[in-house]
Amino acid sequence: MFLGKLSRGMERWIIRPLCLGFSTVGxxxxxxxxxxxxxxxxxxxxxxxxxxxxxxxxxYLMVLVVFLSxxxxxxxxxxxxxxxxxxYLRGRIRAFFEFITALISLGIFILLTWGGILQVGHVRATHxxxxxxxxxxxxxxxxxxxGGVLFCLVLAADIVAALSRVLEK
Amino acid sequence: xTPLEVGIIGIIALLLLxxxxxxxxxxxxxxxxxxxxxxxxxxxxxxxxKTVPYTTAASFVMSVIPLFVLMGQLAFHSGISNDLxxxxxxxxxxxxxxxxxxxxxxxxxxxAVCGSSPAxxxxxxxxxxxxxxxxKYNRGFAAAAVAAGGTLGILIxxxxxxxxYGVIAEQSIGKLFLAGIxxxxxxxxxxxxxxxxxxxxxxxxxxxxxxxxxxEKLVSLxxxxxxxxxxxxxxxxxxxxxxxxNEAAAIGAFGALLFFLLRRKLNxxxxxxxxxxxxxxxxxxxxxxxxANIFGYFLTVTTLPQALASxxxxxxxxxxxxxxxxxxxxxxxxxxxxxxxxxxxxTPIFFPVVMNLGFDPIWYGVMMVxxxxxxxxxxxxxxxxFVITGVAKDVPMHVIFRYIAPFVVxxxxxxxxMIAFPQTALYLPHLVR
Amino acid sequence: xxxxKQQATVSGGASPQSNSSSVINLxxxxxxxxxxxxxxxxxxxxxxxxxxxxxxxxxxxxxxEALGKGKDTYSIVTNGIADIGWLPxxxxxxxxxxxxxxxxxxxxxxxxxxxxxxxxxxxxxxxEIQKEYSEVKLLSIFCSGYQLIGTAKKPIxxxxxxxxxxxxxxxxxxxxxxxxVGGSPMNIPPPELYESxxxxxxxxxxxxxxxxxxxxxxxxxxxxxxxxxxxIPQVFIMNKQKWDSLPPDIQKVLDELSGxxxxxxxxxxxxxxxxxxxxxxxxxxxKQVRQLTSEEEKQWQEAAKPxxxxxxxxxxxxxxxxxxxxxxxxxxxxxxxxxx
Ligand code: NA
Ligand code: NA
Numbered sequence: 001m002f003l004g005k006l007s008r009g010m011e012r013w014i015i016r017p018l019c020l021g022f023s024t025v026g027x028x029x030x031x032x033x034x035x036x037x038x039x040x041x042x043x044x045x046x047x048x049x050x051x052x053x054x055x056x057x058x059x060y061l062m063v064l065v066v067f068l069s070x071x072x073x074x075x076x077x078x079x080x081x082x083x084x085x086x087x088y089l090r091g092r093i094r095a096f097f098e099f100i101t102a103l104i105s106l107g108i109f110i111l112l113t114w115g116g117i118l119q120v121g122h123v124r125a126t127h128x129x130x131x132x133x134x135x136x137x138x139x140x141x142x143x144x145x146x147g148g149v150l151f152c153l154v155l156a157a158d159i160v161a162a163l164s165r166v167l168e169k
Numbered sequence: 170x171t172p173l174e175v176g177i178i179g180i181i182a183l184l185l186l187x188x189x190x191x192x193x194x195x196x197x198x199x200x201x202x203x204x205x206x207x208x209x210x211x212x213x214x215x216x217x218x219k220t221v222p223y224t225t226a227a228s229f230v231m232s233v234i235p236l237f238v239l240m241g242q243l244a245f246h247s248g249i250s251n252d253l254x255x256x257x258x259x260x261x262x263x264x265x266x267x268x269x270x271x272x273x274x275x276x277x278x279x280x281a282v283c284g285s286s287p288a289x290x291x292x293x294x295x296x297x298x299x300x301x302x303x304x305k306y307n308r309g310f311a312a313a314a315v316a317a318g319g320t321l322g323i324l325i326x327x328x329x330x331x332x333x334y335g336v337i338a339e340q341s342i343g344k345l346f347l348a349g350i351x352x353x354x355x356x357x358x359x360x361x362x363x364x365x366x367x368x369x370x371x372x373x374x375x376x377x378x379x380x381x382x383x384x385e386k387l388v389s390l391x392x393x394x395x396x397x398x399x400x401x402x403x404x405x406x407x408x409x410x411x412x413x414x415n416e417a418a419a420i421g422a423f424g425a426l427l428f429f430l431l432r433r434k435l436n437x438x439x440x441x442x443x444x445x446x447x448x449x450x451x452x453x454x455x456x457x458x459x460x461a462n463i464f465g466y467f468l469t470v471t472t473l474p475q476a477l478a479s480x481x482x483x484x485x486x487x488x489x490x491x492x493x494x495x496x497x498x499x500x501x502x503x504x505x506x507x508x509x510x511x512x513x514x515x516t517p518i519f520f521p522v523v524m525n526l527g528f529d530p531i532w533y534g535v536m537m538v539x540x541x542x543x544x545x546x547x548x549x550x551x552x553x554x555f556v557i558t559g560v561a562k563d564v565p566m567h568v569i570f571r572y573i574a575p576f577v578v579x580x581x582x583x584x585x586x587m588i589a590f591p592q593t594a595l596y597l598p599h600l601v602r
Numbered sequence: 603x604x605x606x607k608q609q610a611t612v613s614g615g616a617s618p619q620s621n622s623s624s625v626i627n628l629x630x631x632x633x634x635x636x637x638x639x640x641x642x643x644x645x646x647x648x649x650x651x652x653x654x655x656x657x658x659x660x661x662x663x664x665x666x667e668a669l670g671k672g673k674d675t676y677s678i679v680t681n682g683i684a685d686i687g688w689l690p691x692x693x694x695x696x697x698x699x700x701x702x703x704x705x706x707x708x709x710x711x712x713x714x715x716x717x718x719x720x721x722x723x724x725x726x727x728x729x730e731i732q733k734e735y736s737e738v739k740l741l742s743i744f745c746s747g748y749q750l751i752g753t754a755k756k757p758i759x760x761x762x763x764x765x766x767x768x769x770x771x772x773x774x775x776x777x778x779x780x781x782x783v784g785g786s787p788m789n790i791p792p793p794e795l796y797e798s799x800x801x802x803x804x805x806x807x808x809x810x811x812x813x814x815x816x817x818x819x820x821x822x823x824x825x826x827x828x829x830x831x832x833x834i835p836q837v838f839i840m841n842k843q844k845w846d847s848l849p850p851d852i853q854k855v856l857d858e859l860s861g862x863x864x865x866x867x868x869x870x871x872x873x874x875x876x877x878x879x880x881x882x883x884x885x886x887x888x889k890q891v892r893q894l895t896s897e898e899e900k901q902w903q904e905a906a907k908p909x910x911x912x913x914x915x916x917x918x919x920x921x922x923x924x925x926x927x928x929x930x931x932x933x934x935x936x937x938x939x940x941x942x
Contacts, residue, residue: 023448027447027448030451034239038420040416041411044803052781055229055790058229059227060227062229065232067226070452070455070456072448073449074192076449078562079192080192081192082187082188082549082566083567086189097189101189101191104191104199105195105199107199108198116223119223126676127697128695132789144226209682212681212682216678216681230791339635339816342797409802412803469668469669516636
């Protein structure tokens with residue numbers, strides 16, 4: 001009972017708004033990317049003057065597009081999985097499977113996020129920048145961490161929800 | 170345990186995890202990470218986790234995926250894809266599987282502007298699946314047809330597959346592109362025949378519409394102008410050198426946005442639906458790609474692909490038997506790993522063998538792309554299958570697995586046709602020599 | 603290259619028999635394709651190491667990004683994903699600021715072999731540059747083949763002809779030089795150059811012969827100005843802990859076979875050999891390869907000097923002595939030119 005409430009509360013008050021916000025920023029990055037390339041092509045074709053560094057800006061924007069949308073995909077269950085076996089499972093056994101798989105997912109995402117944090121330190125310490133415009137690399141490495149943390153939160157709520165169903169009478 | 174044994178255990182573990190219902194990308198990341206840690210140690214495995222996610226995402230070439238997905242969504246929500254498929258339905262709807270055939274034609278057309286199979290699948294899926302659903306097509310069958318059609322993305326130029334092979338095997342990318350054209354058309358036709366046969370055997374999968382009179386058919390053409398302008402603009406822009414194939418995605422999304430605005434579809438509901446779909450589909454593709462890369466680096470250190478290849482190269486049998494053996498290995502490897510990674514790892518081993526057997530390097534490039542296409546639609550790890558599941562939300566993956574089988578068989582038949590008639594691939598490249 | 607694909611295997615070929623319990627296995631990562639000249643050179647080096655250690659040290663070469671992307675090479679080595687890595691410094695802008703002095707335009711480094719000698723001596727004599735490699739064991743330092751200008755439609759008859767041209771560039775030196783003379787630098791990945799030039803998205807490129815040959819760009823370029831616009835420094839690095847764990851006698855062999863040894867091997871086999879090959883491809887197709895006169899070369903160098911000054915000022919802002927490194931390189935260029 002308590003666990004069910006906890007997971008619903010987490011989802012409603014913390015996770016859903018964060019996922020929505022992250023996804024919105026990611027979508028804006030995607031739209032910005034589209035306009036950047038269109039303007040670059042236009043300037044190059046009409047004025048023979050491409051935008052210097054458009055290439056690397058797209059690369060950085062891709063980091064926003066991907067890592068700010070990953071968690072929302074987990075929340076809305078659009079990440080791809082194969083349900084050929086689990087479709088036959090019902091009730092508590094199914095909940096148990098969901099509990100285990102979410103736990104495994106959380107494990108790898110904690111490691112991935114931790115690795116991301118270490119990498120922020122590394123790219124800062126080594127002063128890595130982009131080639132043409134010398135834009136620092138590390139803020140975009142932080143985006144990986146933010147996306148990872150939110151993904152972990154979604155998984156944690158999934159775990160609590162599955163656990164509450166496993167323990168249900 | 171030797172790395173080879175770890176590799177085999179890793180593959181079994183991957184299959185078990187995937188069938189336990191965990192996301193496929195996560196399953197590949199978990200097995201890849203643990204396997205890498207077992208062989209090389211924790212620190213290198215953490216190194217993989219530190220670098221691979223960022224580098225997979227931060228790629229200009231990969232930016233075509235979310236942008237083409239966005240284009241597909243904008244085209245769908247502005248109604249221009251609906252118009253195109255209404256026209257297609259008037260022309261082909263009365264045939265068994267006619268609309269699925271139309272989606273193959275759309276894939277072939279789109280493949281001519283896009284070098285990536287997942288992007289082709291996502292775009293054509295976004296515009297054609299809803300239309301087929303309206304016509305009461307079986308969703309699994311429709312999704313499988315689009316996933317198969319998506320493989321044309323790397324056979325019909327431009328093609329990331331040919332670029333990759335051309336760089337690894339040092340072959341002319343221009344010639345490889347030419348080599349893909351005729352086989353691409355043949356494969357599209359074969360897919361259509363497959364759809365026809367399946368639909369004739371099981372009419373419930375693809376309900377036939379009424380025959381439309383010729384006058385109405387011709388009149389309907391004018392409704393499809395928007396999509397023709399969009400496709401024509403992208404094609405023309407690439408062919409005339411206004412923009413590159415990679416930039417085409419942004420131009421296409423922008424063009425679709427203009428139609429979206431011109432048709433007054435700009436409202437909150439449409440924008441939210443469009444962007445939510447785009448972001449979720451992109452996230453889904455990239456989680457799989459990240460997992461596939463991690464798993465791929467693990468397979469590299471297991472030396473499993475190399476071992477398989479050297480075993481085959483050592484067999485004392487006819488060159489065609491060895492060649493078919495190589496293709497069988499690709500069929501197997503393609504089931505469990507990302508097809509681009511598969512070709513990167515194995516080409517250095519197979520290429521010299523195949524050249525020694527006296528096969529043509531350009532023709533072999535086409536065969537490599539066919540092998541990649543097979544990998545993209547064979548379960549359990551097939552990027553096109555994942556993408557189409559993302560687009561066709563309520564269709565479970567295993568249902569698509571069931572309907573993809575005839576298309577995999579078609580690819581195998583196509584492979585034998587290519588072996589029997591290599592000139593289909595080589596005719597155009599030889600013209601320019 | 604065409605005829606060297608037969609050796610394009612991952613492992614390093616025949617090796618002497620040895621007691622398997624004492625064999626040390628190392629992984630060498632690089633991002634060039636398996637059939638590339640660089641891969642051939644590194645396979646050869648791996649073989650030499652294997653022979654000289656009597657089979658006790660086996661280096662497996664992983665080409666073509668099989669263990670990770672080229673951009674991640676430094677992390678791949680420091681994290682031990684691979685033990686040894688080959689890395690053009692331009693792939694990691696900002697990490698090796700003073701090493702990149704050799705990337706400045708029109709310094710006059712016109713072969714990879716000379717470049718290798720210059721880089722090695724520069725490294726030996728400049729402690730600030732040595733500090734850039736404190737986290738790794740630097741096995742060797744050298745540079746790419748010289749980066750020349752190739753164009754599809756417009757011949758470059760004089761410096762001013764570069765104005766308004768869209769050229770692919772791949773590093774600080776070339777990019778800044780092109781900007782300075784009024785051209786538009788574009789960053790397009792090598793596999794896409796062929797199509798971009800064929801279709802006219804790009805007017806041409808600044809690239810080395812090795813890259814031109816392996817991407818078959820001589821098919822789409824009609825004019826070349828055979829001038830060294832710049833070279834790209836490259837480093838050959840090893841995981842430090844792994845190095846420390848090696849027995850002293852094996853360290854000694856590796857040291858002997860590294861440094862100038864491997865630098866010259868790569869320079870000769872991967873880059874300088876490609877130069878003549880590329881010119882031959884062009885000649886066979888009746889395409890123009892123009893040399894600069896020595897006056898022209900001086901004029902181009904003068905035109906490039908503002909980039910040198912800009913770079914020195916940028917280093918100063920970071921608290922680094924760029925002027926000293928630049929002076930050293932210029933002295934070394936003169937020294938090795940006289941020896942030629
Ligand atoms: Na294509
Ligand atoms: Na597959």
